Amino acid sequence: MKNFRMRVWWFLCVLPLLSACGGTEVTLGEDEDVAGMKGVVERIPAPYGAGCGIEIPVEASYLPDPGVCGNGICEDGEDMYSCMDCAVCGDGCCAGGERSWNCALDCGSVCGDHFCNGGETAATCRADCAPKLGSVLLQRVRSCRNRFPLPCNSTQTRSEFHWWDDFNVAQDKQKRTYLAQPFNPGRDGVRHLVFIIAGQQDGDMASGLTGQRDGFKDAFRDNDGSMWVGVDGQSLAYRLMAEVYRSPDDTFMGLAFDARFNYGFTPSNKQEIENAYYEWLKEKFYASNLRSIYLAGHSRGGCLAARLGRRFKQDFPQVPLILHIFDGVCHVNDHEFGTNGSGYLNPLMNMNGDWRAYSTNVGAQFPTTQNLAVYNMLSGDQVLGDFADYFVSVHAFSHASPSAVTPSFTEGDWYRQEWFTWTHNGMAHNTVSDALWHYQLSCNRFGC
Structure with missing residues (x-):
């Protein structure tokens, strides 16, 4: 037997x-x-x-x-x-x-066996050695000390989040802000800054940019300040490291699962939140070492990315900035990021009025377009339902240009715009490969 x-x-x-x-x-x-x-x-x-x-x-x-x-x-x-x-x-x-994976000394290394050994590096074998985001430690900016029914008595989860207090961001907003820092080599080591922002979270929805999944907040209790959560292997954050390769040794990567930068907040609220993010990110690097900045965001996250990009370009004009906007939504009635009521219909959607974008002079938002690469990917799909849209028409924004009525166009070496037929939410999932292509192209240009 x-x-x-x-x-x-x-x-x-x-x-x-x-x-x-x-x-x-x-x-x-x-x-x-x-x-x-x-x-x-x-x-x-x-x-x-x-x-x-x-x-x-x-x-x-x-x-x-x-x-x-x-x-x-x-x-x-x-x-x-x-x-x-x-x-x-x-x-x-x-x-x-x-075998190669358990004894490279005798069998040699084989690229593609899922083991980084035998002298393989990310440069020689990206398939085995590039960093992969399996999960991230997701942190609230602020959490309760106690669980319901006791009083919350909240505190900031990490001391580095003091900027949200310094700029008077409401504590309730801080408790609803969820951030991750999967790669952080320390301020001295950072050569590349990456910040990727999901769209507005009316709950906890999946995003193909950050890799967050539906229900990512489900396991959090009132007094939980942080928790490990999974990341989608097809997301921009995952693929940026695994395919294009940004090394964890010299790259700070921040992910905003819920940036709490909502459309309906007042202009002063938004400015306070932008200030907090900007100062928090500036503490991640020394300007003399920085070789590139990459900001990407969907919907309201796209508007925040654009606003942060404007700030970085103002203070660090010599640092290459790559900005990716995925159907970015700014508040047109507040003229946020220069948006106004005029605009353009999506040329791929047979002049359907539900698919349109407001207009802004993107170039005029920046003090210079030198060392700048913007890729604006948009569909202009109606964000809200028909009833709500009748009162508050929420759409993405386009660069103000006669060429905006064409499926795609470029302006100089700093701007590219492309229309898509994906829904507003689909834009956060189906355009990742397009963004990675443009990122690699821009990095080749800037030498990052």
């Missing part, structure tokens, strides 16, 4: 791990039906390497005795060529159960 169990263990657990690693095929014969596996073809790699000490024929294959091989003990009748129990990592022979 023991012998039978060992044979089943070998064929079900060990051989599948070896099947993708090269070698020659081994087919069970007529008398080798193990647990109904007769006829199954597996591949067992032949040993290789100078330390093997023998010439291994190309057609060699080894079918170990499953009655004993696999118990972790190199026993009589077993050797390093036929049984994983006898392989010794570092002997110069890639044999038995050794």
